[in-house]
Amino acid sequence: MSIHARRHNARRLLVERRLRALLHRSHPRDLREGCRYVLAAGGKRVRSVLVLLAAEAVGGSARAAADAGAAVELLHNFTLVHDDVMDHADTRRGRPTVHRRWDLNTALLVGDVLLGLGYDRLLRTRSPRIASILRVYTEGLLEVCEGQALDLEFERRDDVRPGEYFRMIEMKTARLIAMSAELGGLIGGGTAREVAALRTFGFRLGRAFQLQDDLLDVVAEEEAFGKVIGGDILEGKKTYLFLRALQEASARDRAALRRLVRKAPAGAPRNPRSRASRARVAAVTALYRRYGVMAAAERAVQRDTAAAVRALERLPDTPARATLRWLAASLLRRSS
Amino acid sequence: MSIHARRHNARRLLVERRLRALLHRSHPRDLREGCRYVLAAGGKRVRSVLVLLAAEAVGGSARAAADAGAAVELLHNFTLVHDDVMDHADTRRGRPTVHRRWDLNTALLVGDVLLGLGYDRLLRTRSPRIASILRVYTEGLLEVCEGQALDLEFERRDDVRPGEYFRMIEMKTARLIAMSAELGGLIGGGTAREVAALRTFGFRLGRAFQLQDDLLDVVAEEEAFGKVIGGDILEGKKTYLFLRALQEASARDRAALRRLVRKAPAGAPRNPRSRASRARVAAVTALYRRYGVMAAAERAVQRDTAAAVRALERLPDTPARATLRWLAASLLRRSS
Numbered sequence: 001m002s003i004h005a006r007r008h009n010a011r012r013l014l015v016e017r018r019l020r021a022l023l024h025r026s027h028p029r030d031l032r033e034g035c036r037y038v039l040a041a042g043g044k045r046v047r048s049v050l051v052l053l054a055a056e057a058v059g060g061s062a063r064a065a066a067d068a069g070a071a072v073e074l075l076h077n078f079t080l081v082h083d084d085v086m087d088h089a090d091t092r093r094g095r096p097t098v099h100r101r102w103d104l105n106t107a108l109l110v111g112d113v114l115l116g117l118g119y120d121r122l123l124r125t126r127s128p129r130i131a132s133i134l135r136v137y138t139e140g141l142l143e144v145c146e147g148q149a150l151d152l153e154f155e156r157r158d159d160v161r162p163g164e165y166f167r168m169i170e171m172k173t174a175r176l177i178a179m180s181a182e183l184g185g186l187i188g189g190g191t192a193r194e195v196a197a198l199r200t201f202g203f204r205l206g207r208a209f210q211l212q213d214d215l216l217d218v219v220a221e222e223e224a225f226g227k228v229i230g231g232d233i234l235e236g237k238k239t240y241l242f243l244r245a246l247q248e249a250s251a252r253d254r255a256a257l258r259r260l261v262r263k264a265p266a267g268a269p270r271n272p273r274s275r276a277s278r279a280r281v282a283a284v285t286a287l288y289r290r291y292g293v294m295a296a297a298e299r300a301v302q303r304d305t306a307a308a309v310r311a312l313e314r315l316p317d318t319p320a321r322a323t324l325r326w327l328a329a330s331l332l333r334r335s336s
Numbered sequence: 337m338s339i340h341a342r343r344h345n346a347r348r349l350l351v352e353r354r355l356r357a358l359l360h361r362s363h364p365r366d367l368r369e370g371c372r373y374v375l376a377a378g379g380k381r382v383r384s385v386l387v388l389l390a391a392e393a394v395g396g397s398a399r400a401a402a403d404a405g406a407a408v409e410l411l412h413n414f415t416l417v418h419d420d421v422m423d424h425a426d427t428r429r430g431r432p433t434v435h436r437r438w439d440l441n442t443a444l445l446v447g448d449v450l451l452g453l454g455y456d457r458l459l460r461t462r463s464p465r466i467a468s469i470l471r472v473y474t475e476g477l478l479e480v481c482e483g484q485a486l487d488l489e490f491e492r493r494d495d496v497r498p499g500e501y502f503r504m505i506e507m508k509t510a511r512l513i514a515m516s517a518e519l520g521g522l523i524g525g526g527t528a529r530e531v532a533a534l535r536t537f538g539f540r541l542g543r544a545f546q547l548q549d550d551l552l553d554v555v556a557e558e559e560a561f562g563k564v565i566g567g568d569i570l571e572g573k574k575t576y577l578f579l580r581a582l583q584e585a586s587a588r589d590r591a592a593l594r595r596l597v598r599k600a601p602a603g604a605p606r607n608p609r610s611r612a613s614r615a616r617v618a619a620v621t622a623l624y625r626r627y628g629v630m631a632a633a634e635r636a637v638q639r640d641t642a643a644a645v646r647a648l649e650r651l652p653d654t655p656a657r658a659t660l661r662w663l664a665a666s667l668l669r670r671s672s
Contacts, residue, residue, distance in 0.1 A: 028485040082448060086441040105422040105488055108444065112418060113481045115451065119474040123467060130467050135459050142452040149364040149445050 004326035007319070008049055011062055011069070015048040018070035022117050034098055034110035035117070038077050041093045046327070047177060048073045051184040053327070054198045056320035057312075060188025067124040068187055071137065072180045074118035079144050079176075081111040086152060115141070129186050136186065140179035147171030154238055158258075162243045169210040169240075170203075177206030197314035204311065205328055208304035212332065214239040215297050218285050230281030234272050236263040240300075241293045242284075248291040260284050305332050340662035343655070344385055347398055347405075351384040354406035358453050370434055370446035371453070374413050377429045383513060384409045386663070387520040390534045392656035393648075396524025403460040404523055407473065408516045410454035415480050415512075417447040422488060451477070465522050472522065476515035483508030490574055494594075498579045505546040505576075506539075513542030533650035540647065541664055544640035548668065550575040551633050554621050566617030570608050572599035576636075577629045584627040596620050641668050 001009075019039050023032065048069035055065035083089075084097040085107050091097060099107035122137055123130075150168040154160045181202030185195035217232040218241065232239050242261050246254055260280050271277060288294050308328050315321050337345075359372050384405035391401035419425075420433040421443050427433060435443035458473055459466075486504040490496045517538030521531035553568040554577065568575050578597050582590055596616050607613060624630050644664050651657050 027482055028489055030489065031482065031485040082444055086444060104440075108418055108422060109481055109485050109488075112447075112451075113478065115448075116474060116478040116481060119455070119470070120478065123471050123474060131459060134455070134470060138452060138455040138459060142449065142456065145445055145449045145452060146363055146367065149367040152441055152445075153364055153366065 002326070004323045004330075007053075007323045008327070011049045011052040012045045014052065014062060014066045015045055015069040015073060018066050018121065019073060022070070022121060027113070030102060030106050031109055031113055034102060034106050035113060037101065038081060038098060038110060038114065039073075041095060043093065045069075045073055046331075047076055047180045050177065050180040050202065050324075050327070051187075053320045053324050054181045054184025054190075054202075055188030056184075057198070057315050057318055057324060058185050058188040058190030058194045059316070059318075060184075060190075064126065065184050065187045067121045068133065068183045069180075071118045071122035072176075072183065074114050074121060075137070075141060075144075076176065078111045078114040078118065079148070081107055081114065083148055085111075086148065125187060127187050133183060133186050136179055136182050140176050143171045143175045147173070147175075160238055160243055162240060162247060165238065165240055165243050166207070170207060173210040174203050174206030177209065178202035194315055197311045200311040201308045201324065201328075204304040204308035205331065208301045208308065208328075209331055211240055211297055211301050211304070214241055215294065215301065218281075218288065219294065230277070230284070231272060233261050233281050233284045234264070234277055236261055240297055241288050244293045244296060245288055245291050248293065249287065253287055253290070257284065257287055260287075301332065305329075338662070340659045340666075343389075343659045344663070347385045347388040348381045350388065350398060350402045351381055351405040351409060354402050354457065355409060358406070358457060363449070366438060366442050367445055367449055370438060370442050371449060373437065374417060374434060374446060374450065375409075377431060379429065381405075381409055382663070382667075383412055383516040386513065386516040386538065386660075387523075389656045389660050389663070390517045390520025390526075390538075391524030392520075393534070393651050393654055393660060394521050394524040394526030394530045395652070395654075396520075396526075400462065401520050401523045403457045404469065404519045405516075407454045407458035408512075408519065410450050410457060411473070411477060411480075412512065414447045414450040414454065415484070417443055417450065419484055421447075422484065461523060463523050469519060469522050472515055472518050476512050479507045479511045483511075496574055496579055498576060498583060501574065501576055501579050502543075506543060509546040510539050510542030513545065514538035530651055533647045536647040537644045537660065537664075540640040540644035541667065544637045544644065544664075545667055547576055547633055547637050547640070550577055551630065551637065554617075554624065555630065566613070566620070567608065569597050569617050569620045570600070570613055572597055576633055577624050580629045580632060581624055581627050584629065585623065589623055589626070593620065593623055596623075637668065641665075 023036050023039070027035070051069040051072055052062040052065045056062050080092060081098050084092055085099050085104060089097050090100055095101075097107070098110050102110075119134075119137075122134065125133060127133060147168055147170075150164075151172060154165070154168060178199045179202070181198040182195055185198040190198065214232065217239070218230060233242075242257065245257055249257060260283055305328055309325055312321055312325055355375050359368065359375070363371070387405040387408055388398040388401045392398050416428060417434050420428055421435050421440065425433050426436055431437070433443070434446050438446075455470075455473075458470065461469060463469060483504055483506075486500075487508060490501070490504060514535045515538070517534040518531055521534040526534065550568065553575070554566060569578075578593065581593055585593060596619055641664055645661055648657055648661055648664075
């Protein structure tokens, strides 16, 4: 394990402890179990670790930022639980979603409580900038809700342009990652210039991260990716690749794309490993290739990642900064 | 209109303006329309006005507390929108609920955004105690969620004791009203003793308010109350009256109560004005009377209201305090 991976893990453990601490609150049982279930699913806690590293990168301590790191993770999980309800998702990280495992009411309340616990944690941060810190967090909450509303609106529309899609993922994903870096910078006592650099780093990284996700759906190795290749295509998701291909394609290919990329009607069998599914994915991927949309997405990912790394140059040269750079590179290299 | 009613109205208008101000945010359309719809429903804004009056009662200004007043109203409306989903409620204040007028997803997001806007408003408060103010608000949020979880749990249980019911309404209603008074006290610069007195005032008043609600369902004049007498009975709600009667009644009457107080099976006609419905309500009310539960509830309301008013004596003698006393009395006198 590299020095950076070790550093990342140490920060992650610090956050895990703060997350566990809050589960001792004497909630009614279903609520407590639901929160525990969601937080136990783990994940890489990238957003949390980003808060801690950002604080260190401007001369602060990881420990002082750990409550904010936990708070960001709680906010993120609040959005996942509610989004899963809205998207009718059955599984998340290989386990049933909260509304499947329990019911809609539990999912609603668990989400609400996770958000409340997020504020509760954030308020344990000792900082003269506590009001700014809370404003940044609240703005992040509002934007992620607005991004989700746009996402739902786009599902109903047939004329979403790639530019609109960018704005949606910026609100839904990039701003929350930008917020994480910004919170760390504020807690660590960074200058206005440093905090702005961290925010830019998070924002560009977040956008690259989401685009990379769209790309991995069609180019990843099936096993490493852990989910079925072409899942977005089979579920009719309007990804950047699809929207950009629609924009670039001939009328005939556009019609083909609209026919191929759509959700199976309710009740219809939809085995993603069936021969028909594989053929559909292959046909769409061929169209994506014909119009160069994968290459365009890759260029956009590279461009955003480069801009993120460039923003780091405005910070002092520290081990934390080196780990942030490593984080950006490893997200770009990831296969899952 | 009395001087107190005029004072109340002036405070309410101050809050309305702050609420309107935040609707200019450029949300996606459904979200903006949903928030507007909820806030336009009005209501008496008792919680908001309480924040402002509490601030004045300790020597602060109503204006300085107006953002917190709006924040409390937003938190309250967040709970209403999500609770209506969980309770499958079709109407609220005479209009379709958000999930009926739009859909589940919109109701989820509108609730989430109202809460975010609540924090956004609260953070505009200028006070050296801003961290405490936010902690009190967050604790209120967590308790109201826990209260709702208990409420849902009680619906599934047959052995809820009156004491448990008290704890539930304390969390779901009384603490939020206590929080409103406490926030005002903090913003107004009250001493620890004054803030505690305001909190007690709100808590006892909130509990009286909720019990009074249970009582009004069976004793109010139908027209003044604006809803059907005995609605709680016909919907099988476990009110204080019902739980206390169950506890006091003979085995035979207990069985009768369980048979009479329950929800109509799905699909069954349930006209609350039908002869059968009226007979059911009359039978239950007679049992309530036999076991003296209405009188017991009335005594509890009086006791809580008296304790609330007594708490006010620990505050300086000001016009705001007089209006708080009037507020308590008018809630006790209300017929709707």
